[in-house]
Every structure is written in structure tokens, then in C-alpha cells.
Amino acid sequence: xxxxxxxxxxxxxxxxxxxxxxxxxxxxxxxxxxxxxxxxxxxxxxxxxxxxxxxxxxxxxxxxxxxxxxx
Numbered sequence: 001x002x003x004x005x006x007x008x009x010x011x012x013x014x015x016x017x018x019x020x021x022x023x024x025x026x027x028x029x030x031x032x033x034x035x036x037x038x039x040x041x042x043x044x045x046x047x048x049x050x051x052x053x054x055x056x057x058x059x060x061x062x063x064x065x066x067x068x069x070x071x
Contacts, residue, residue: 030045
């Protein structure tokens, strides 16, 4: 828990200093740490979310993409 808090703080610090053109948010609970057999499924999920985020980048509304609930 302490490590995650520290890592989150460092991430926010870096993002504030060097804001990305596009930030894609994927939940931590989408898979467990040792679920390597789900790699193909998770890579496909990341690919689909990335394509949607890039399509959304073309609209001037935001540079942050968070996928809809239910994934």
C-alpha cells in the first residue's frame, strides 16, 4: 500500500512537469499480477482502448481518455 501511494505521488509529480499529449487510464484491477495466460486478451484490450483514445484525440475536448465503466 505504501509503495503504491509513493508511486502514485511520483507519477503525478512527473505528469505535472511533463504533461503528455494523451493519457490513457486503465484500471489496476483488470487483471491479477500472475495472470500471464491472459496476455493476449489484455493486449487486445489495450489496443482497442488506445485506438479509441487516439480517435478521441482528434476532437478538441480533452487529452485524457478513461474507458467507459463495465470493462
